[in-house]
Amino acid sequence: MNIIEIKGISKTYDKDTMPVQALNGIDLVFQDGEFASIVGPSGSGKTTLLNIIGGLDDPTEGNVLIDGINITSLSGHSKTAFRLKNIGFVFQSFNLIPVLTVRENIEFIMQLQGASKQGRLSRTDELIEAVGLVDKKNCRPNKLSGGQQQRVAVARALASKPKFILADEPTANLDSKSAENLLDIMEKLNKEENITFIFSTHDARVMKKARRIITIEDGKVIDDVIKDKIMPES
Amino acid sequence: MLWSLSWKNIWRNKLRSTVVIMAVMLGVFAGVFLIAFMNGMVEDRIQTVIKTEISHIQIHQPGFGENNDFSLFMPDADSLTQIIDKTNHVSSVSKRVVISSLVASAETNTGVKILGVVPEDEMKVTNLSTKIIEGSYFATDRKNVAVIGKKLAEKLKVTLNKKIIITAQDVNKNITGGAFRIVGIFETDNYMYDELTVFVRYHDLCVLTGLQGTEAHEIAVLLDDNAYSEPVKQKLGKDFARLDVQNWTELSPEAGYLVSAMDQYMIIFIIVILLALCFGIINTMLMVVLERVKELGMLMAVGMSKPMIFFMIMLETIYLSITGGMLGLVLGYLLSNHLGIVGVDLYFWKEAYASVGYSSLIFPKIGLQTIILIAIMVIITGIVSAIYPAFKALKLNPAEATRTD
Numbered sequence: 001m002n003i004i005e006i007k008g009i010s011k012t013y014d015k016d017t018m019p020v021q022a023l024n025g026i027d028l029v030f031q032d033g034e035f036a037s038i039v040g041p042s043g044s045g046k047t048t049l050l051n052i053i054g055g056l057d058d059p060t061e062g063n064v065l066i067d068g069i070n071i072t073s074l075s076g077h078s079k080t081a082f083r084l085k086n087i088g089f090v091f092q093s094f095n096l097i098p099v100l101t102v103r104e105n106i107e108f109i110m111q112l113q114g115a116s117k118q119g120r121l122s123r124t125d126e127l128i129e130a131v132g133l134v135d136k137k138n139c140r141p142n143k144l145s146g147g148q149q150q151r152v153a154v155a156r157a158l159a160s161k162p163k164f165i166l167a168d169e170p171t172a173n174l175d176s177k178s179a180e181n182l183l184d185i186m187e188k189l190n191k192e193e194n195i196t197f198i199f200s201t202h203d204a205r206v207m208k209k210a211r212r213i214i215t216i217e218d219g220k221v222i223d224d225v226i227k228d229k230i231m232p233e234s
Numbered sequence: 235m236l237w238s239l240s241w242k243n244i245w246r247n248k249l250r251s252t253v254v255i256m257a258v259m260l261g262v263f264a265g266v267f268l269i270a271f272m273n274g275m276v277e278d279r280i281q282t283v284i285k286t287e288i289s290h291i292q293i294h295q296p297g298f299g300e301n302n303d304f305s306l307f308m309p310d311a312d313s314l315t316q317i318i319d320k321t322n323h324v325s326s327v328s329k330r331v332v333i334s335s336l337v338a339s340a341e342t343n344t345g346v347k348i349l350g351v352v353p354e355d356e357m358k359v360t361n362l363s364t365k366i367i368e369g370s371y372f373a374t375d376r377k378n379v380a381v382i383g384k385k386l387a388e389k390l391k392v393t394l395n396k397k398i399i400i401t402a403q404d405v406n407k408n409i410t411g412g413a414f415r416i417v418g419i420f421e422t423d424n425y426m427y428d429e430l431t432v433f434v435r436y437h438d439l440c441v442l443t444g445l446q447g448t449e450a451h452e453i454a455v456l457l458d459d460n461a462y463s464e465p466v467k468q469k470l471g472k473d474f475a476r477l478d479v480q481n482w483t484e485l486s487p488e489a490g491y492l493v494s495a496m497d498q499y500m501i502i503f504i505i506v507i508l509l510a511l512c513f514g515i516i517n518t519m520l521m522v523v524l525e526r527v528k529e530l531g532m533l534m535a536v537g538m539s540k541p542m543i544f545f546m547i548m549l550e551t552i553y554l555s556i557t558g559g560m561l562g563l564v565l566g567y568l569l570s571n572h573l574g575i576v577g578v579d580l581y582f583w584k585e586a587y588a589s590v591g592y593s594s595l596i597f598p599k600i601g602l603q604t605i606i607l608i609a610i611m612v613i614i615t616g617i618v619s620a621i622y623p624a625f626k627a628l629k630l631n632p633a634e635a636t637r638t639d
Contacts, residue, residue: 047637056535056633077539084537091636095532099242111235112537160537168636 003163003196004030004053009062011048011219022048023059024219030164033194035187037201037210045219046200047168053198054087054166055079067163084112088157090167094149096141102128102152103137109159127155131185147178154186164196171203183209236542240549247522251554254518258511258558259565262612265507266566266605269500270598274574276492278423278593280460280482283489285361286422288482289328290463291455291470293318296478298451299485302334302347304403304443308477311450318455321469323462326358329450331439335402337432339390346386348400348432350439359456362420362433369394369418378438381418383428392416400432405444412442423593425585504608508615511555515616519551519623530627531635540628547624548617555616559609567605570598 011023022045030036038046051057053064055071063072071082083089096105106127110120128137131151133144141149150170157165167186171179187209189195199206207213215223244251284290293314295306308314311329319327331350336343353372357363362381363371371381380398382390392398394416401411414434422428440447457466463481471479483490523530530543577597580587584594 051633054535056636057631080534080537080539083535089532089535089636091532091535093528095528095636097239097529097533099239099246108235108239109536112542156536 001032002029003032003034003067004028004198005065006049006053007063007065009049009052009059009064011045011052011057012060022219023052026062026216026219026221028214028221028224030196030198032163033190033196034212035190035197035210036212036214037199037206038214038216039200039202039207040216041202044216046216048219049216050166050168050198050200054089055083084109084160086163088160088162088165090150090153090157090165090170092169092172094141094146094153094173096149096152096156098141101138101140102133102144102155105141105152106155106159109156113160123159127158130158130189131155145178146174147181150174150178150182151185154182154189158189158195164198167197167199167201169201169203170199171201171206176205179203179205236546236549240546241553243546244550244553250518250521254515254554255558255561257514258555258612259562261507261511262559262562262608263566263569264562265504266563266600266608267570267598269503269604269608270566270570270574270600271578271596272496272499273600273604274578274596274598275592276496277599278596279492279591280489282423282591282593283486284456284460284482286365287360287424287427288485289359289454290457290460291467291479291481292485293453293455293470293474294451294478294480296476298332299478299480302332302451304333304405304451305407307331307445307449307451308453309446309449311453312448314474315450315453317473318453318470321466321473323458323466325456325458326355327456328352328355328359328454329436330356330452330454331436331443331445331449332451333402333439333443335400335432337386337390338399338401339392339396341391342389343399344386344389344429346430346432348402348434348439350434350436352436356433356454359454362422365420365422366418367421369416371418371420372433372435374417376415376417377435378412378414379417379435380414381420381433382416383431384419384421385425385429386432387416387419389429394419398432400434400442402443404442410442410444412438414438423588424591425588426591500604501607504611508611512615512619515551515555515619516622518554519547519620520626522550523547523623523627527630527635527638530630531632531638534630534632535636543627544624547627548620551620551623552613552616555612555619559612559616563605563609563612567600570600573598574600 006026006028009023009026013020013022026049038049040046052059059072063070066086071079074082100108103124106124107120110123128134131154133148133151136144136148171182174182183205186197190197212226214221295308298306315327315329318324328351333348335346335348337346367384372379390398397413397415399411399413401409404410457463467479467481533543574597577595580594587594
């Protein structure tokens with residue numbers, strides 16, 4: 001089942017002064033349950049693509065359909081509401097709220113969604129267990145290692161039961177052991193709970209785990225490989 | 235959720251938030267205390283005007299107030315005082331003969347205002363008898379005795395039991411004079427008053443000027459409460475339409491002006507303080523927003539709506555302002571109330587204060603109404619200070635903000 005359809009996406013920055021073409025006519029389709037990685041050199045447009053898929057940025061041309069809904073045509077307010085319900089984000093530098101504990105950081109998203117207290121508590125416990133942080137649930141982010149913080153970020157991204165998770169360089173700030181550990185957790189969630197993950201990365205460890213690797217260069221998809229199978233170029 | 239998150243957010247940088255809260259607290263505290271202090275000064279001045287110098291209401295012949303013309307007396311003062319005494323809310327009444335005159339000692343002479351009073355009545359209307367620092371307030375059966383101010387005694391170079399010569403005009407417009415022995419010296423908080431006022435017995439002054447003993451130039455009326463000043467004045471004005479009935483705000487316009495001006499000064503003063511604090515708070519909150527660009531971007535990215543971001547920053551700013559403001563209000567109120575009981579004695583500036591009619595012992599005073607007004611102004615300041623930083627936060631682009639270093 002197609003969960004994301006990207007049709008003819010182009011993005012040009014500083015259109016009027018010094019135009020920079022970040023993306024140039026990208027067509028991609030992601031299916032439910034994928035564990036995909038967008039790779040490419042710095043400045044190739046990985047993050048821009050991820051931002052457009054996540055509705056954080058608007059394309060200059062083209063459309064992004066998520067479950068058939070064209071998010072590029074949504075208003076700012078509707079896009080925010082859409083993100084809250086449908087998309088989970090994991091950032092390179094964790095971006096946890098420093099004044100909240102692990103538990104509160106995860107619960108916060110559900111509070112934004114207006115979930116019931118009972119529902120929030122059970123979901124939070126479930127997620128804390130899934131990312132292996134039961135003994136740290138009442139700690140603030142400054143008491144956690146980078147790997148632990150990123151695991152909280154993954155749990156937070158999952159809290160709203162999103163359709164997919166976008167992870168922008170999730171392992172960039174982690175040591176090998178923490179990165180491996182994080183990837184194992186995400187892979188497990190993907191396999192056992194069929195959660196779709198889309199990474200932007202140039203970390204070989206992520207590429208090794210990913211079952212689909214999309215290579216971008218100069219704003220164009222130059223390669224799209226599904227392990228054991230090569231996808232025809234879009 | 236936002237309420238508790240905002241409260242936690244302001245404590246993420248304890249030092250900075252404490253400094254802002256302290257600044258607001260000190261500003262508001264200073265404002266409250268200074269208002270209480272000024273209120274105390276004004277209140278004291280008004281009490282001096284009412285209880286020592288003027289009383290609540292005075293009645294004269296029309297035109298007497300302009301140049302104290304001796305011929306403008308009320309011939310049937312005794313019957314008038316009896317009627318006035320029976321009026322509602324009138325506490326006591328005193329008739330006076332008033333002469334602008336020359337008083338001389340062996341050394342020198344000076345122009346003064348001579349008040350011929352009935353001491354027993356006058357003691358009920360004014361508190362001058364409590365201001366005696368030497369001798370007594372007419373506690374003698376001797377004729378032609380005077381009570382003068384300390385400043386006048388110094389000017390005339392006379393002391394207790396010395397004689398002064400009062401020169402005045404009599405009913406026939408002839409110049410007359412008499413020697414009066416000083417039996418009492420008073421000192422009030424108004425040196426000007428002390429230097430220009432001489433009290434003698436009503437009867438003695440009548441004899442000197444040839445009055446019958448029923449007349450008066452002035453009838454002073456003390457009321458149960460200052461609040462009745464205007465209604466009683468209106469009533470007496472109607473009852474004695476041919477006479478000039480004035481209350482203390484008309485008789486001492488500068489004191490009346492002080493009361494009305496004080497309210498405006500208070501508001502201007504607090505506005506200036508809060509305006510200065512407002513800019514300090516805006517500066518701090520802009521720094522807060524700048525420091526948290528990445529976090530705010532993340533919040534927008536994960537689905538926190540812009541109105542919620544706006545509200546969160548507003549709440550943080552308001553918390554800072556209100557915490558500091560309320561602490562300042564409470565401290566200012568408590569200290570003002572405490573000093574309102576024990577008083578602040580600025581004895582080293584006594585001369586300076588007394589030369590302009592103020593006491594150097596000040597009892598700060600602040601009403602609950604003023605405290606509520608300041609509290610509302612602090613809340614408004616918090617809201618106004620919050621708007622710009624909150625708007626600044628709204629302008630962030632989540633895609634860029636989440637990748638900020």
